[in-house]
Amino acid sequence: MIGHADLPISLLLTAASSRYSYASQSQGRVSKSHQVMKPNVEDLFEGIECEAGRLNHDTLVTCLITDSRRVVPGALFFAIGGLRTNGNYFVEEAVDRGAVAIVTEEDLGARFPIDFIKVKDVRQTLALISRRFYEAPDEKLKITGVTGTNGKTTVSMLTQHLVGGSDQVGLIGTVRYDLGKRTLPSFRTTPESVDIYSLLDQMVKNGCSETVMEVSSHGISQQRTYGLDVDVAAFLNLTQDHIDYHKSMEAYFDVKKRLFTGEMGRKPKASVVNVDCAYGRQLVAEMGDDAPVTTYGIDHDADVQASEVNLFPDRTEFKLVWPEGELQVVSPLLGRFNVSNLLAAVTIAYVQGKRPENLLEHLSTFPGVPGRMERIEEGQDYNLLVDYAHTDDALRHACGMLREITPGKLIVVFGCGGDRDRTKRAPMLKAVMEGADLVYATADNPRSESLGQIFDDMRAVEGSGSVHFIEDRKDAISRALDAASKDDCVLIAGKGHETYQEFDGTVMPFDDRSVARELIHLKQA
Known part of the structure; x- marks a missing residue:
């Protein structure tokens, strides 16, 4: 057994190991297609900062669980503090249900009946462990993260449609989760990190090469996307919402900004920003000249721009201009804000190397977004x-x-x-x-x-x-x-x-x- 003084302190996170494959089980649901081999706690925590704890070298983990009611034998239980309750209140229930170890921000003491690991930030640790448990599926996908107060769902689903459709491009968002060969109803816009990596893992196994996901401010604030390898991060806009949670617009913006600055453990390889939004212009200014940013807009000069916008009851027409060309667009999407949404989707694909004129051939077949106009x-x-x-x-x-x-x-x-x-x-x-x-x-x-x-x-x-x-x-x-x-x-x-x-x-x-x-x-x- 490893005592309090024997655990590594302030170690750097090492690369995810691919030395094992195992039965994946997110929140108690086992995927039968996986080979049944289990990682041990020591492998999962290798190189991850721990403050104290006690663990056994040979403790094997079957699944990662954040809800004590869903603990099964072999589970690693993460005691997460929430707005309405605290996972530490339920560690005894987790033990009774067969958890092999507890991850917590509290010192459970020498008399605690099973192994535990005390960490500074249990949500951040959950994200890092989840990524390792599922063998870093984000490295096998081109991931686009879309954030903003309004338009995330439309931009995400439109991007998915334009660049390949649901069979090739996965989706995590407010309406549904597309996993390549099947679709699940959404239970949260940006789910917990363990669910994100489980979904990404299924996309990889179902043959997806790309995925688009909505990234909410709650998801960023609660570290659900910490360490995620994002290829393109898109900022749509910022208007008053969730101030009961963030307390001010400045705090709300600071949270959104983390997706672009590396504060979430990794910087995106490229960023797409709406400069019609004042907060978008502020984001571009704060990111600095060395950050790869592509801008879009209608009313402000941008890399990808719409002009001569005409609105009709059954369609929208405008001229799309980008550095290498321009073309006339007739869109079934109604309204000026959908021009902005379409610009965002086209710009995301453009920075991935796709040609706008080829993308827009698919626009007429876009079925629209449920509940969006x-x-x-x-x-x-x-x-x-x-x-x-x-x-x-x-x-x-x-x-x-x-x-x-x-x-x-x-x-x-x-x-x-x-x-x-x-x-x-x-x-x-x-x-x-x-x-x-x-x-x-x-x-x-x-x-x-x-x-x-x-x-x-x-x-x-x-x-x-x-x-x-x-x-x-x-x-x-x-x-x-x-x-x-x-x-x-x-x-x-x-x-x-x-x-x-x-x-x-x-x-x-x-x-x-x-x-x-x-x-x-x-x-x-």
């Missing part, structure tokens, strides 16, 4: 769209785009989530009031917070007396549809692809798209 067509004589916009900036852009292509009234249904940043509620309502003719404010995942409190925060906006506050979301959608006439447009915003609502710990089925179709059919009957 998704058009609902059920024979009604007005336009109806469902969108995920849930920040004041996204709502302002959505309303602005629809206003430009709508000859009649613009009617918006939206809400503000509960147990989240309260300071964004009034700006969200203000953005909608400035852009829409009729506004229906309603429920959008109230969680444990009362709708009365949420509505009160929204009513801080001057002139909110003209807004219809309706607690039942289905009723609000129904009233909006009743108010719509020929040439009008109804936007149902906030939930997009989501198929549920959260009320005080209860998740209830609710899909804006299905509800809208059902109501239209009832009204047409």
Whole structure:
């Protein structure tokens, strides 16, 4: 056995070993296609900084687990502290379920019944160990990481489509995980590092050569992408969101910036930045002249640029200009912000060596993104769209785009989530009031917070007396549809692809798209 004084202190991380293959098991799920050989704890921790602990040379590990309820015999359990609970409260349960060792930021003491390793940062350690456990699948893929407040899902899915499609290019994002030969529903935009590496490992085994992943600020802050070998990192924009977590826009930006500066353990090989965003321009300035950065934009000079933008109810047209050429683009994606999203996807592919004129041949076959300006067509004589916009900036852009292509009234249904940043509620309502003719404010995942409190925060906006506050979301959608006439447009915003609502710990089925179709059919009957 190794005592406290015998563990290596302040050692540098060594390269991931490929001396063994083993049954991979992420959170208790075993992939039968893997050869069953298990690494031991000492191999996994070789060269990784540990502060104290006790471990056995011969302890074998079957899986890496962060949820004590999913521990199985042979698991290495990581006791992670969270916003609502702390994994250290459940180490005894992990022991009872068969964990062979505990990784923690606490000293569990000489009398603790099984091996443990005390580390400075358990999340960072989880990322490093996960990468080693799965034999560094990120080195076998060209990885693009996309971050930004708005547009991550559209840019990621559009990039995937343009550069090869879901059979060749993996995807980790808000809507789904594409693994080459199969697709899984997403359970988190940027999952825990152990799940990221498990997904990447499956992509490699399924023949993918590239992957695109959405990188959220929470994922960066909580070290889920620490040490990930990113080929291209893309910065889309930064607007107010998650301030309840980050506390300020400056802190929010500092977290996003880590993906580009090497603070996440590695620098990306290349960066793509939107210089129409002030924070994007700040990022470029702070990265310095030695960083390989390719910029894109509409309103500012950039390496890849759109000009002569024309918006229509069924398409968008613009001129695409890049250093070696230019061409006219006709896109099925609606609105100015989708021009920016398309620029981001084209620029990502461009820095990977792909030719824009070849990429855009595939644009007409892009099926769109579920819940992102998704058009609902059920024979009604007005336009109806469902969108995920849930920040004041996204709502302002959505309303602005629809206003430009709508000859009649613009009617918006939206809400503000509960147990989240309260300071964004009034700006969200203000953005909608400035852009829409009729506004229906309603429920959008109230969680444990009362709708009365949420509505009160929204009513801080001057002139909110003209807004219809309706607690039942289905009723609000129904009233909006009743108010719509020929040439009008109804936007149902906030939930997009989501198929549920959260009320005080209860998740209830609710899909804006299905509800809208059902109501239209009832009204047409």
